[in-house]
Amino acid sequence: MSVFDELQRRGYIKQLTHEDEIKKALTEEKVTFYIGFDPTADSLHVGHFIAMMFMAHMQRAGHKPIALVGGGTAMIGDPSGKTDMRSMLSREDIEKNIVGIKRQMEKFIDFSEDKALLLNNADWLMNLNYVEFLRDIGVHFSVNNMLRAESIKQRLEKGLSFLEFNYMLMQGYDFLYLNQNHGCTMQLGGDDQWSNMLAGIDLVRRKERKTAFAMTCTLLTNSEGQKMGKTVNGALWLNPEKTPVYDFYQYWRNVDDRDVVKCLKLLTFVDINEIERIEALEGQDINEAKKLLAYEVTKLVHGEEEADKAKSAAEALFGGGTDLSNVPTIEITRTDLEKTLLEILLAGGVFPSKAEGRRNMEQGGVSIDEEKITDLQHKLKEEDFKEDYVLVKKGKKKIYRVLLVG
Numbered sequence: 001m002s003v004f005d006e007l008q009r010r011g012y013i014k015q016l017t018h019e020d021e022i023k024k025a026l027t028e029e030k031v032t033f034y035i036g037f038d039p040t041a042d043s044l045h046v047g048h049f050i051a052m053m054f055m056a057h058m059q060r061a062g063h064k065p066i067a068l069v070g071g072g073t074a075m076i077g078d079p080s081g082k083t084d085m086r087s088m089l090s091r092e093d094i095e096k097n098i099v100g101i102k103r104q105m106e107k108f109i110d111f112s113e114d115k116a117l118l119l120n121n122a123d124w125l126m127n128l129n130y131v132e133f134l135r136d137i138g139v140h141f142s143v144n145n146m147l148r149a150e151s152i153k154q155r156l157e158k159g160l161s162f163l164e165f166n167y168m169l170m171q172g173y174d175f176l177y178l179n180q181n182h183g184c185t186m187q188l189g190g191d192d193q194w195s196n197m198l199a200g201i202d203l204v205r206r207k208e209r210k211t212a213f214a215m216t217c218t219l220l221t222n223s224e225g226q227k228m229g230k231t232v233n234g235a236l237w238l239n240p241e242k243t244p245v246y247d248f249y250q251y252w253r254n255v256d257d258r259d260v261v262k263c264l265k266l267l268t269f270v271d272i273n274e275i276e277r278i279e280a281l282e283g284q285d286i287n288e289a290k291k292l293l294a295y296e297v298t299k300l301v302h303g304e305e306e307a308d309k310a311k312s313a314a315e316a317l318f319g320g321g322t323d324l325s326n327v328p329t330i331e332i333t334r335t336d337l338e339k340t341l342l343e344i345l346l347a348g349g350v351f352p353s354k355a356e357g358r359r360n361m362e363q364g365g366v367s368i369d370e371e372k373i374t375d376l377q378h379k380l381k382e383e384d385f386k387e388d389y390v391l392v393k394k395g396k397k398k399i400y401r402v403l404l405v406g
């Protein structure tokens with residue numbers, strides 16, 4: 001099966017510029033392609049992860065990825081798909097973020113022996129001369145066309161600064177630069193990047209008289225059409241310091257029945273025939289499919305050992321297993337029994353704020369032995385500790401072990 005068919009069967013491809021040519025190129029040639037990532041945070045999130053998988057499938061099929069870190073474009077800020085102007089990032093933050101995300105990319109893409117390139121567009125964007133750039137590149141952009149681009153149109157009413165309006169030229173120029181210097185003929189990206197990608201193709205055509213291609217990737221949405229990868233505490237990050245591995249595992253373990261197959265296709269390397277077989281089954285097998293999903297995604301992002309730990313912790317809590325060593329644990333001493341349960345949970349980082357903790361408790365979000373604890377003054381008693389711990393549930397799915405030591 002060609003990689004194009006595989007990508008299509010897995011549901012990656014949303015829009016593409018030249019279907020027949022792309023199919024042919026991916027089947028008969030080795031293509032150099034790129035995806036850009038702006039370092040707007042110090043970790044990648046699930047949206048980036050899909051893009052990484054998209055790249056990894058292409059690399060496995062023998063094509064050459066360029067992972068482009070947008071150290072230059074992050075100085076501008078892409079208005080595509082954003083309702084408001086982002087706060088401007090400092091150079092220091094951008095540098096720090098680049099370190100974080102480069103490290104993560106190396107887990108998914110093999111950069112050894114020139115099998116892929118990791119580039120930073122700051123290397124060519126930061127030294128551009130304004131007047132020269134306008135004469136050389138700006139001359140090819142029609143403001144009329146730009147105003148018709150979906151990513152810009154959506155922002156016009158809310159307000160769009162001249163700074164952000166330039167973003168498309170920067171990304172377009174990247175494609176031209178990579179085409180000229182690295183033989184890159186294809187750009188991949190999220191579907192909100194479509195207009196920026198077309199800008200690059202147009203520039204390559206005008207300046208080089210060559211045809212370049214673009215394919216966009218499906219954004220991960222759930223069965224209700226909302227973006228996936230969001231938790232009550234914010235984005236689902238790939239960095240375990242920002243989203244603990246256990247929480248990451250549980251997120252996928254608990255996806256809606258209707259979303260499991262889609263996630264298996266986009267976020268794992270499980271054989272597509274196998275996934276299609278699961279798709280045809282109904283009923284209880286869906287639970288097995290969720291376990292498979294959670295384990296495979298966690299393994300890709302955090303490694304096999306961490307995935308095993310998260311899995312056994314989940315089984316201990318929900319499947320009657322006995323190994324509690326991997327359950328998030330809050331250690332307390334006997335003197336802590338003077339404190340309220342709320343104080344103990346707050347100190348253990350269970351809630352992002354005191355107000356949130358109070359609200360959650362009052363609404364019945366905290367329980368012990370299936371009993372809701374809504375009294376904010378509730379204290380744990382020594383008798384509660386039948387073993388040396390008490391299991392506290394937050395919501396339906398999160399469990400903490402309060403461990404009495406000493």
Ligand SMILES: N[C@@H](Cc1ccc(O)cc1)C(=O)O
Binds near residue numbers: 037078170189
């Ligand atoms: N604009 C892309 C990132 C990007 C940056 C530079 C590029 O050349 C391509 C893509 C985003 O916001 O996700």
